[in-house]
Amino acid sequence: MLRARDNPFASERLHALRFRLRGVTWEGLLERFAALGHRGSLVGPEGSGKTTLLGALLPRFRELGFNVRQLRLTRDQPRFQPPALDELWRDLGSHDLILLDGAEQLGPLRWRGFLRRTRPAGGLLITLHRAGRLPTLLECGTSPELLDELVADLLGELTPAARRRNRELFQRHAGNLRLVLRDWYDCCAAGTEALDR
Template sequence: MTAQRLARQNPFRVNRVLSLRYRLDALGWRDLLDRWAELGQRAALVGPKGSGKTTLLEELEQRLEARGWHLVPLRLRHDRRRLNAADWRRLQDAGPRHLVTVDGVEQLSWWRWHQLSKHSQRAGGLIVTSHTPGRLPTLRRHQTDPSLLHALVTELVGTAQAARLAPELEQLFEQHQGNLRDCLRSLYDAWAGGTHRWPGEVDSRREADSRRNAA
Protein backbone atom coordinates (compact mmCIF):
# COMPACT_ATOMS: atom_id res chain seq x y z
CA MET A 1 0.00 0.00 0.00
CA THR A 2 1.40 3.43 -0.93
CA ALA A 3 1.68 5.94 1.89
CA GLN A 4 -0.38 9.08 1.46
CA ARG A 5 1.88 12.08 1.14
CA LEU A 6 0.67 14.61 3.65
CA ALA A 7 1.23 18.35 3.34
CA ARG A 8 2.70 18.61 6.85
CA GLN A 9 5.39 16.09 5.87
CA ASN A 10 6.24 17.65 2.52
CA PRO A 11 9.88 18.84 2.69
CA PHE A 12 9.02 21.66 0.29
CA ARG A 13 6.08 23.03 2.30
CA VAL A 14 5.94 26.81 2.37
CA ASN A 15 6.95 27.39 5.97
CA ARG A 16 10.14 25.34 5.44
CA VAL A 17 10.97 27.17 2.24
CA LEU A 18 10.41 30.51 3.94
CA SER A 19 12.76 29.53 6.76
CA LEU A 20 15.69 29.23 4.33
CA ARG A 21 18.18 31.98 4.92
CA TYR A 22 19.48 34.26 2.18
CA ARG A 23 22.90 33.23 0.87
CA LEU A 24 25.16 36.22 0.53
CA ASP A 25 28.10 34.31 -1.01
CA ALA A 26 31.42 36.10 -0.61
CA LEU A 27 29.77 39.39 0.23
CA GLY A 28 29.21 39.68 3.96
CA TRP A 29 26.43 41.49 5.79
CA ARG A 30 28.83 44.20 6.91
CA ASP A 31 29.91 44.88 3.31
CA LEU A 32 26.30 45.03 2.20
CA LEU A 33 25.32 47.45 4.97
CA ASP A 34 28.42 49.56 4.33
CA ARG A 35 27.43 49.81 0.68
CA TRP A 36 23.91 50.81 1.70
CA ALA A 37 25.41 53.60 3.84
CA GLU A 38 27.58 54.73 0.92
CA LEU A 39 24.44 54.97 -1.21
CA GLY A 40 22.91 57.39 1.27
CA GLN A 41 20.78 54.65 2.87
CA ARG A 42 18.38 54.72 -0.09
CA ALA A 43 18.87 51.80 -2.42
CA ALA A 44 17.27 48.96 -4.38
CA LEU A 45 17.54 45.18 -4.48
CA VAL A 46 17.11 44.29 -8.13
CA GLY A 47 16.43 40.95 -9.77
CA PRO A 48 13.92 38.74 -11.56
CA LYS A 49 10.98 36.96 -9.92
CA GLY A 50 11.89 34.24 -7.45
CA SER A 51 15.52 35.31 -7.15
CA GLY A 52 15.47 36.02 -3.40
CA LYS A 53 14.88 39.78 -3.25
CA THR A 54 12.11 39.50 -0.65
CA THR A 55 14.12 37.01 1.41
CA LEU A 56 17.08 39.39 1.48
CA LEU A 57 14.82 42.35 2.25
CA GLU A 58 13.33 40.51 5.24
CA GLU A 59 16.78 39.60 6.54
CA LEU A 60 17.92 43.20 6.16
CA GLU A 61 14.80 44.34 8.05
CA GLN A 62 15.63 42.01 10.93
CA ARG A 63 19.26 43.08 11.07
CA LEU A 64 18.51 46.79 10.85
CA GLU A 65 15.70 46.55 13.40
CA ALA A 66 18.20 44.92 15.77
CA ARG A 67 20.39 48.01 15.24
CA GLY A 68 17.62 50.29 16.42
CA TRP A 69 15.80 51.16 13.22
CA HIS A 70 12.01 51.43 13.35
CA LEU A 71 10.49 49.59 10.41
CA VAL A 72 7.86 50.88 8.02
CA PRO A 73 7.38 47.79 5.83
CA LEU A 74 5.20 48.23 2.74
CA ARG A 75 4.27 45.30 0.53
CA LEU A 76 3.00 45.56 -3.05
CA ARG A 77 1.90 42.76 -5.38
CA HIS A 78 0.23 42.47 -8.75
CA ASP A 79 -3.15 42.50 -6.92
CA ARG A 80 -2.12 45.29 -4.54
CA ARG A 81 -0.53 47.94 -6.69
CA ARG A 82 -1.24 51.00 -4.56
CA LEU A 83 -0.49 52.15 -1.07
CA ASN A 84 -3.54 52.82 1.09
CA ALA A 85 -4.23 55.89 3.23
CA ALA A 86 -2.70 54.26 6.33
CA ASP A 87 0.51 53.52 4.39
CA TRP A 88 0.79 57.16 3.28
CA ARG A 89 0.27 58.33 6.87
CA ARG A 90 3.02 55.99 8.10
CA LEU A 91 5.33 57.37 5.41
CA GLN A 92 4.60 60.94 6.39
CA ASP A 93 5.17 60.19 10.08
CA ALA A 94 8.52 58.49 9.42
CA GLY A 95 11.60 60.19 10.90
CA PRO A 96 15.39 59.82 10.89
CA ARG A 97 15.32 56.46 12.72
CA HIS A 98 12.65 54.97 10.48
CA LEU A 99 13.51 52.54 7.72
CA VAL A 100 10.93 52.36 4.93
CA THR A 101 11.02 49.10 2.97
CA VAL A 102 8.95 48.57 -0.15
CA ASP A 103 8.72 45.10 -1.66
CA GLY A 104 7.61 45.09 -5.31
CA VAL A 105 8.13 48.75 -6.13
CA GLU A 106 7.79 47.99 -9.87
CA GLN A 107 4.05 47.72 -9.20
CA LEU A 108 3.88 51.50 -8.71
CA SER A 109 3.41 53.86 -11.63
CA TRP A 110 6.19 56.45 -12.02
CA TRP A 111 3.83 59.07 -10.62
CA ARG A 112 3.08 57.01 -7.50
CA TRP A 113 6.77 56.20 -7.15
CA HIS A 114 7.58 59.89 -7.30
CA GLN A 115 5.01 60.51 -4.52
CA LEU A 116 6.43 57.70 -2.40
CA SER A 117 9.98 58.95 -2.90
CA LYS A 118 8.92 62.45 -1.88
CA HIS A 119 6.91 61.36 1.17
CA SER A 120 9.73 59.14 2.43
CA GLN A 121 12.38 61.89 2.30
CA ARG A 122 12.33 62.39 6.08
CA ALA A 123 12.81 58.68 6.75
CA GLY A 124 16.40 57.79 7.61
CA GLY A 125 16.47 54.81 5.25
CA LEU A 126 14.70 53.40 2.23
CA ILE A 127 15.18 49.96 0.68
CA VAL A 128 13.04 48.77 -2.21
CA THR A 129 12.92 45.60 -4.29
CA SER A 130 12.35 45.78 -8.00
CA HIS A 131 12.53 43.59 -11.10
CA THR A 132 14.30 46.34 -13.00
CA PRO A 133 16.96 48.90 -12.04
CA GLY A 134 16.47 52.63 -12.16
CA ARG A 135 14.29 53.76 -9.29
CA LEU A 136 17.11 53.94 -6.76
CA PRO A 137 20.83 53.10 -6.91
CA THR A 138 21.25 49.32 -6.95
CA LEU A 139 22.42 47.86 -3.65
CA ARG A 140 22.48 44.29 -4.94
CA ARG A 141 21.61 42.70 -8.25
CA HIS A 142 20.19 39.21 -7.77
CA GLN A 143 21.06 36.33 -10.03
CA THR A 144 20.26 32.66 -9.70
CA ASP A 145 21.98 29.57 -11.03
CA PRO A 146 21.39 25.82 -10.77
CA SER A 147 23.98 25.47 -8.01
CA LEU A 148 21.97 27.84 -5.80
CA LEU A 149 18.85 25.74 -6.36
CA HIS A 150 20.87 22.63 -5.53
CA ALA A 151 22.13 24.23 -2.29
CA LEU A 152 18.60 25.17 -1.21
CA VAL A 153 17.25 21.70 -2.00
CA THR A 154 20.16 20.14 -0.07
CA GLU A 155 19.13 22.18 2.95
CA LEU A 156 15.55 20.93 2.63
CA VAL A 157 16.05 17.23 1.85
CA GLY A 158 19.68 16.45 2.67
CA THR A 159 22.74 15.77 0.57
CA ALA A 160 21.88 12.27 -0.65
CA GLN A 161 18.42 13.10 -1.92
CA ALA A 162 19.55 16.38 -3.47
CA ALA A 163 22.28 14.48 -5.35
CA ARG A 164 19.67 12.05 -6.72
CA LEU A 165 17.55 14.98 -7.83
CA ALA A 166 20.44 16.84 -9.49
CA PRO A 167 19.49 16.14 -13.13
CA GLU A 168 15.88 17.10 -12.42
CA LEU A 169 16.96 20.31 -10.71
CA GLU A 170 18.85 21.38 -13.83
CA GLN A 171 15.71 20.79 -15.90
CA LEU A 172 13.48 22.60 -13.42
CA PHE A 173 15.81 25.57 -13.34
CA GLU A 174 15.64 25.84 -17.10
CA GLN A 175 11.89 25.24 -17.23
CA HIS A 176 11.22 28.02 -14.72
CA GLN A 177 13.85 30.34 -16.18
CA GLY A 178 15.75 30.62 -12.93
CA ASN A 179 12.72 31.36 -10.75
CA LEU A 180 13.70 29.47 -7.60
CA ARG A 181 10.32 29.94 -5.93
CA ASP A 182 8.60 28.20 -8.85
CA CYS A 183 11.22 25.44 -8.88
CA LEU A 184 10.51 24.71 -5.21
CA ARG A 185 6.74 24.73 -5.86
CA SER A 186 7.25 22.15 -8.61
CA LEU A 187 9.25 20.03 -6.19
CA TYR A 188 6.38 20.29 -3.68
CA ASP A 189 4.04 18.88 -6.34
CA ALA A 190 6.50 16.16 -7.31
CA TRP A 191 6.75 15.03 -3.68
CA ALA A 192 2.99 15.24 -3.14
CA GLY A 193 2.32 13.33 -6.34
CA GLY A 194 4.61 10.51 -5.32
CA THR A 195 6.98 10.97 -8.25
CA HIS A 196 9.96 10.14 -6.07
CA ARG A 197 10.77 7.80 -3.21
CA TRP A 198 12.20 9.98 -0.46
CA PRO A 199 14.52 8.79 2.29
CA GLY A 200 13.23 9.17 5.80
CA GLU A 201 9.68 9.55 4.56
CA VAL A 202 7.09 8.99 7.26
CA ASP A 203 4.32 6.55 6.44
CA SER A 204 1.22 8.36 7.66
CA ARG A 205 -0.67 5.12 8.34
CA ARG A 206 2.23 3.70 10.32
CA GLU A 207 2.35 6.98 12.22
CA ALA A 208 -1.36 6.67 13.06
CA ASP A 209 -0.84 3.05 14.16
CA SER A 210 1.97 3.98 16.49
CA ARG A 211 -0.16 6.78 17.95
CA ARG A 212 -2.95 4.27 18.59
CA ASN A 213 -0.49 1.86 20.22
CA ALA A 214 0.86 4.63 22.44
CA ALA A 215 -2.70 5.32 23.60
Protein backbone atom coordinates in the same frame (compact mmCIF):
# COMPACT_ATOMS: atom_id res chain seq x y z
CA MET B 1 0.06 10.41 0.24
CA LEU B 2 2.41 12.86 1.89
CA ARG B 3 0.51 15.16 4.24
CA ALA B 4 0.94 18.88 3.51
CA ARG B 5 2.39 19.38 7.00
CA ASP B 6 5.15 16.87 6.20
CA ASN B 7 6.03 18.25 2.78
CA PRO B 8 9.67 19.43 2.85
CA PHE B 9 8.74 22.24 0.46
CA ALA B 10 5.89 23.65 2.59
CA SER B 11 5.87 27.47 2.76
CA GLU B 12 6.98 27.48 6.37
CA ARG B 13 10.14 25.58 5.46
CA LEU B 14 10.85 27.78 2.44
CA HIS B 15 10.55 30.89 4.61
CA ALA B 16 13.07 29.40 7.00
CA LEU B 17 15.72 29.04 4.29
CA ARG B 18 18.56 31.43 4.91
CA PHE B 19 19.60 33.82 2.15
CA ARG B 20 22.93 32.91 0.58
CA LEU B 21 24.89 36.12 0.27
CA ARG B 22 27.59 35.86 -2.44
CA GLY B 23 30.61 38.08 -2.97
CA VAL B 24 29.98 40.37 -0.01
CA THR B 25 29.60 40.01 3.75
CA TRP B 26 26.55 41.20 5.69
CA GLU B 27 28.71 43.92 7.25
CA GLY B 28 29.95 44.92 3.82
CA LEU B 29 26.42 45.09 2.47
CA LEU B 30 25.26 47.29 5.36
CA GLU B 31 28.27 49.56 4.88
CA ARG B 32 27.46 49.85 1.19
CA PHE B 33 23.88 50.77 2.07
CA ALA B 34 25.12 53.45 4.49
CA ALA B 35 27.44 54.79 1.78
CA LEU B 36 24.39 55.15 -0.49
CA GLY B 37 22.79 57.38 2.14
CA HIS B 38 20.49 54.51 3.14
CA ARG B 39 18.67 54.79 -0.18
CA GLY B 40 19.00 51.79 -2.45
CA SER B 41 17.45 48.90 -4.31
CA LEU B 42 17.72 45.14 -4.52
CA VAL B 43 17.45 44.21 -8.16
CA GLY B 44 16.64 40.91 -9.77
CA PRO B 45 14.08 38.94 -11.72
CA GLU B 46 11.14 37.16 -10.11
CA GLY B 47 12.11 34.30 -7.86
CA SER B 48 15.69 35.48 -7.41
CA GLY B 49 15.51 35.96 -3.64
CA LYS B 50 14.87 39.69 -3.25
CA THR B 51 12.07 39.21 -0.72
CA THR B 52 14.11 36.62 1.17
CA LEU B 53 17.02 39.07 1.29
CA LEU B 54 14.77 41.83 2.61
CA GLY B 55 13.64 39.45 5.33
CA ALA B 56 17.25 38.62 6.18
CA LEU B 57 18.17 42.30 6.37
CA LEU B 58 15.23 43.28 8.56
CA PRO B 59 16.64 42.10 11.93
CA ARG B 60 20.03 43.57 11.01
CA PHE B 61 18.46 46.97 10.40
CA ARG B 62 16.67 46.69 13.74
CA GLU B 63 19.98 45.93 15.42
CA LEU B 64 21.29 49.17 13.93
CA GLY B 65 18.47 51.02 15.69
CA PHE B 66 16.14 51.57 12.74
CA ASN B 67 12.40 51.40 13.15
CA VAL B 68 11.63 49.19 10.16
CA ARG B 69 8.40 49.92 8.27
CA GLN B 70 7.45 47.24 5.77
CA LEU B 71 5.39 47.78 2.63
CA ARG B 72 4.60 45.20 0.00
CA LEU B 73 3.07 45.47 -3.45
CA THR B 74 2.33 42.55 -5.72
CA ARG B 75 0.68 41.96 -9.06
CA ASP B 76 -2.47 40.94 -7.14
CA GLN B 77 -2.20 43.86 -4.71
CA PRO B 78 -0.55 46.67 -6.69
CA ARG B 79 -1.85 49.52 -4.51
CA PHE B 80 -1.11 50.49 -0.93
CA GLN B 81 -3.86 49.97 1.60
CA PRO B 82 -4.82 53.52 2.73
CA PRO B 83 -4.83 52.96 6.53
CA ALA B 84 -1.29 51.58 6.53
CA LEU B 85 0.03 54.37 4.34
CA ASP B 86 -1.74 57.18 6.24
CA GLU B 87 -0.19 55.92 9.44
CA LEU B 88 3.23 55.79 7.80
CA TRP B 89 3.12 59.37 6.52
CA ARG B 90 1.78 60.69 9.81
CA ASP B 91 4.81 59.96 11.96
CA LEU B 92 7.62 59.25 9.53
CA GLY B 93 11.03 60.32 10.87
CA SER B 94 14.76 59.84 10.62
CA HIS B 95 14.66 56.70 12.77
CA ASP B 96 12.38 55.00 10.23
CA LEU B 97 13.64 52.73 7.49
CA ILE B 98 11.10 51.81 4.81
CA LEU B 99 11.34 48.46 3.08
CA LEU B 100 9.21 48.42 -0.05
CA ASP B 101 8.94 45.04 -1.70
CA GLY B 102 7.64 45.22 -5.26
CA ALA B 103 8.42 48.85 -6.18
CA GLU B 104 7.99 48.03 -9.89
CA GLN B 105 4.23 47.95 -9.24
CA LEU B 106 4.29 51.76 -8.91
CA GLY B 107 3.96 53.68 -12.17
CA PRO B 108 6.34 56.62 -12.76
CA LEU B 109 4.00 59.23 -11.27
CA ARG B 110 3.11 57.21 -8.19
CA TRP B 111 6.78 56.39 -7.72
CA ARG B 112 7.77 60.06 -7.76
CA GLY B 113 5.01 60.88 -5.26
CA PHE B 114 6.10 58.02 -3.04
CA LEU B 115 9.74 59.06 -3.19
CA ARG B 116 8.86 62.64 -2.27
CA ARG B 117 6.83 61.59 0.74
CA THR B 118 9.54 59.25 2.03
CA ARG B 119 12.12 62.05 2.27
CA PRO B 120 11.78 62.40 6.07
CA ALA B 121 12.63 58.69 6.49
CA GLY B 122 16.10 57.67 7.59
CA GLY B 123 16.26 55.07 4.85
CA LEU B 124 14.48 53.47 1.93
CA LEU B 125 15.24 50.08 0.47
CA ILE B 126 13.15 48.79 -2.41
CA THR B 127 13.07 45.70 -4.60
CA LEU B 128 12.88 46.00 -8.36
CA HIS B 129 13.02 43.72 -11.37
CA ARG B 130 15.26 46.15 -13.23
CA ALA B 131 17.82 48.67 -12.02
CA GLY B 132 16.94 52.34 -12.16
CA ARG B 133 14.83 53.97 -9.50
CA LEU B 134 17.41 54.00 -6.72
CA PRO B 135 21.10 53.09 -6.73
CA THR B 136 21.55 49.31 -6.81
CA LEU B 137 22.64 47.91 -3.47
CA LEU B 138 22.76 44.33 -4.72
CA GLU B 139 21.78 42.36 -7.80
CA CYS B 140 20.10 39.09 -6.90
CA GLY B 141 20.60 36.13 -9.17
CA THR B 142 20.13 32.40 -9.19
CA SER B 143 22.10 29.44 -10.45
CA PRO B 144 21.65 25.66 -10.62
CA GLU B 145 24.28 25.35 -7.89
CA LEU B 146 22.30 27.64 -5.57
CA LEU B 147 19.18 25.59 -6.27
CA ASP B 148 21.09 22.39 -5.42
CA GLU B 149 22.08 23.90 -2.07
CA LEU B 150 18.53 24.91 -1.21
CA VAL B 151 17.02 21.59 -2.21
CA ALA B 152 19.70 19.70 -0.29
CA ASP B 153 18.82 21.79 2.77
CA LEU B 154 15.15 20.96 2.42
CA LEU B 155 15.52 17.27 1.61
CA GLY B 156 18.47 16.63 3.88
CA GLU B 157 20.54 15.38 0.93
CA LEU B 158 20.71 15.75 -2.82
CA THR B 159 20.33 12.50 -4.74
CA PRO B 160 21.43 12.26 -8.39
CA ALA B 161 17.75 12.14 -9.37
CA ALA B 162 17.03 15.29 -7.40
CA ARG B 163 19.99 17.02 -9.05
CA ARG B 164 18.71 16.04 -12.50
CA ARG B 165 15.27 17.31 -11.61
CA ASN B 166 16.81 20.58 -10.42
CA ARG B 167 18.49 21.09 -13.78
CA GLU B 168 15.27 20.38 -15.64
CA LEU B 169 13.14 22.67 -13.43
CA PHE B 170 15.72 25.45 -13.41
CA GLN B 171 15.66 25.50 -17.18
CA ARG B 172 11.87 25.17 -17.43
CA HIS B 173 11.29 28.15 -15.10
CA ALA B 174 14.20 30.25 -16.42
CA GLY B 175 15.88 30.40 -13.03
CA ASN B 176 12.78 31.48 -11.07
CA LEU B 177 13.41 29.57 -7.86
CA ARG B 178 9.99 30.34 -6.42
CA LEU B 179 8.36 28.44 -9.27
CA VAL B 180 10.94 25.67 -9.11
CA LEU B 181 10.31 25.10 -5.41
CA ARG B 182 6.55 25.08 -6.00
CA ASP B 183 7.06 22.33 -8.54
CA TRP B 184 9.12 20.47 -5.98
CA TYR B 185 6.22 20.76 -3.54
CA ASP B 186 3.88 19.16 -6.06
CA CYS B 187 6.42 16.49 -6.84
CA CYS B 188 6.71 15.53 -3.16
CA ALA B 189 2.92 15.72 -2.66
CA ALA B 190 2.43 13.34 -5.55
CA GLY B 191 5.23 11.08 -4.32
CA THR B 192 6.78 10.87 -7.77
CA GLU B 193 9.92 8.97 -8.50
CA ALA B 194 11.96 12.18 -8.66
CA LEU B 195 12.69 11.70 -4.99
CA ASP B 196 14.17 8.28 -5.66
CA ARG B 197 17.75 7.70 -6.38
